[in-house]
Amino acid sequence: MSSLLKIKRLTRIPQLVFPSVRAYSDEVHKEIIDKFVKNAPVVVFMKGNPEAPKCGFSNAVVQILRMHEVAYESHDVLADESMRQGIKEYSNWPTVPQVFIKGEFVGGCDIMLQMHQDGELINVLQKAGIQSALLTKAMDEEEKK
Numbered sequence: 001m002s003s004l005l006k007i008k009r010l011t012r013i014p015q016l017v018f019p020s021v022r023a024y025s026d027e028v029h030k031e032i033i034d035k036f037v038k039n040a041p042v043v044v045f046m047k048g049n050p051e052a053p054k055c056g057f058s059n060a061v062v063q064i065l066r067m068h069e070v071a072y073e074s075h076d077v078l079a080d081e082s083m084r085q086g087i088k089e090y091s092n093w094p095t096v097p098q099v100f101i102k103g104e105f106v107g108g109c110d111i112m113l114q115m116h117q118d119g120e121l122i123n124v125l126q127k128a129g130i131q132s133a134l135l136t137k138a139m140d141e142e143e144k145k
């Protein structure tokens with residue numbers, strides 16, 4: 001028997017245990033996205049940027065927030081593939097755009113459109129301490145009457 005085999009038989013070499021690399025990177029990634037999501041009162045993950053959206057769904061969200069004159073931070077997922085996948089895992093929502101208000105996932109394009117149409121967006125913004133320009137205008141008009 002070769003001396004190497006003898007050594008192997010006689011010694012129990014302890015195995016090094018590494019946490020799975022994927023589990024580790026997922027955790028780190030979640031932390032990074034968590035910081036982005038909570039970095040501003042309103043945060044939007046989209047394709048392109050507010051000045052030049054690169055998809056109609058992202059454009060719709062930009063138009064809605066513009067109507068309410070809401071300031072927000074945006075992230076272009078097309079510029080960062082790990083962000084594109086990471087945000088979907090973070091919120092457990094399969095598509096982009098994604099809108100967060102006060103760190104809470106609110107929805108994508110369809111939900112934002114629905115909330116805009118039924119007035120719920122004004123309420124959600126109000127609860128987050130943000131006054132929609134549409135509400136300001138409505139109040140101004142009410143005062144004039």
Ligand SMILES: N[C@@H](CCC(=O)N[C@@H](CS)C(=O)NCC(=O)O)C(=O)O
Binds near residue numbers: 057084095110
């Ligand atoms: N119904 C969706 C429309 C958004 C959507 O379908 N997005 C697709 C096409 S832009 C998407 O994000 N696909 C996955 C990807 O591109 O990573 C919504 O309400 O937001």
Ligand code: FES
Binds near residue numbers: 054057
């Ligand atoms: S990029 Fe094609 S539908 Fe959004």
